[in-house]
Amino acid sequence: MNRPILASIHTEAFQHNLNRVRELAPESKIWSVIKARAYGHSFDAALTGLASTDGFALLDVQDAAWLREHGWKGRILLLEGLFHENELALVQDLACDLVVHCDAQLEWLERFNAHKPVNVFLKMNSGMNRLGFKPIAYRTAFHRLHAAGYHMHHMTHFANADQVDQQPSVGSQLEVFNEAIEGLDGSTSLANSAAILWHRNALGDWVRPGIMLYGASPTGLYADIEHAHLRAVMQLHSEIIDIQELQEGDRIGYGGRYAAPTSMRIGVVACGYADGYPRHAKDGTPVWVNNASKNGEGVICPIVGRVSMDMLTIDLRNAPFAHIGSVVELWGDQVPVDTVAQMSDTVGYELLCAVAPRVPVEIK
Ligand SMILES: Cc1ncc(COP(=O)(O)O)c(C=O)c1O
Incomplete structure (x- = not known):
């Protein structure tokens, strides 16, 4: 028998969350962002649960190849474009759309003799200062790639769609973007989950939801999505593998961080930081426990003591x-x-992405 830990991925919850994106952005097409093994949920599960998306957005061309091998015929966007010039022929064979965010990528594309048209989402740095062409360089880059025969589209990414009163604001980035693309042809791609949830004026022709498809919050606070009707796609379960009876003052685990305030029962659960559970979880972090016999009815119990590698x-x-x-x-x-x-x-992003390879995944 294996350890009892299991990550179940609920494909109907994926479908539900995708439908929520469609309700919130009915005029837009959807790039479902599935980088980092679909935020730790597995490409397999994403391909099944998000089958009605308009396209998948990810990072590695090898993952694009995997999608094609497994039957995905729709659009695929490489979110950071090429990492090396020699990937271009494969990208074209796989019929991927490409982000172009810097001069080096632009030159690789100009040198390449494309035998069929490639869609390029040219990325603008409208204020986040991570990837993308500054507005002043954007139009030149656009015209060069257009002249080289690429089908051109526009993209930018928001730094603070999940925050109020933080600069650069969505409004300021949007203004920069709209001004720079004025008069240029091509569709636009703007919104991440936070913008889809809270900035409906900043969606673009293609939205790029990630975290909301997995049922977690762009802000990191559950209260912020409590009324957004999203469903958790991953359920991480384990079991109690031992019970300790403590007396008042007894301490638990490494460092003895927690001292029993009274006599009490402690459950030892088969899940630790080597499974991806955060070692820094404080005393009081909730877990749900099946309180036995009563038809699976459960209660919330707090973590006490430091999380260790396996427990x-x-x-x-x-x-x-x-x-x-x-x-x-x-x-x-x-x-x-x-x-x-x-x-x-x-x-939540970090925890979902960090579920360890040793945790078995079941796709439901
Ligand atoms: C360029 C780009 N678009 C969209 C997303 C999806 O963001 P989120 O998961 O916050 O919806 C990401 C994720 O970081 C991204 O890098």
Whole structure:
């Protein structure tokens, strides 16, 4: 028997979240962002659950090849374009759309003898100062690639669509972008999840949702998406593998971070930081525990003591019927991944992407 830990990926939740994107951006087409193995959910699950998307956006041309091998005939966007010049022929064979964000990529494309048209999403740095051509250089880059026969489109990325009163604002980036592309042909791609949720004036012809497709929050706070009708796609489950009876003052685990305030039962759960659970989770981070016999009815119990490599420990005072073998949800429907992330000073993005290869994945 394997360790009892399991990440279940619910493809109907993917479909549900994709439908939510369509409701929020009905005029736009959707690039479903599935970089980082679909934010840790696996390409397999994304291909099934997001089959009705208009296109997939990812990073590596090898992953684009995987999608083609597994039957995906729709659009694929390489979000950071080429990493090396010699990838171009394969990109063309795979009929990928390409982001072009810098002069080196532009020169590679000019040198390449494209035998069929390639769609280019030219990326503008409208204020985030990560990737992209500054507005002043953008039009020249656009005209050069257009002259070289590429089908040209426009793209930018927002730095603060999840924040209020933070510069550069969505409004300021949008203004820069619109001014720079004025009079140029081609579709536009602007919005990430935060802009889809909160800046409906900044969507563009193609939206690029990532985190919301997985049912987590762009801000890192579950409260911010609580009413957005998104569903958690990943459910991370394990089981109680041992129970300790502590007396008042007994300490738990490495460093003895937690001292029992009273006599209490502690559940030892088969999940640790080598599974991707954050080592920095504070005492009080919630897990959901099946409180036995009562038709799977569960309760929330707090983590107590430091998370170790393969195990974590929970206070079972809320779960008097829990026993060895009781199911524990680390995150999913009952415990938002964002809550675990918040208690560990990070965001749901990081936790989802960091689920370790040793955790078995089941696609439902
Ligand atoms: C260029 C680009 N577009 C879209 C996304 C999706 O962002 P989010 O997951 O916040 O929706 C990302 C992710 O970081 C990105 O880098």
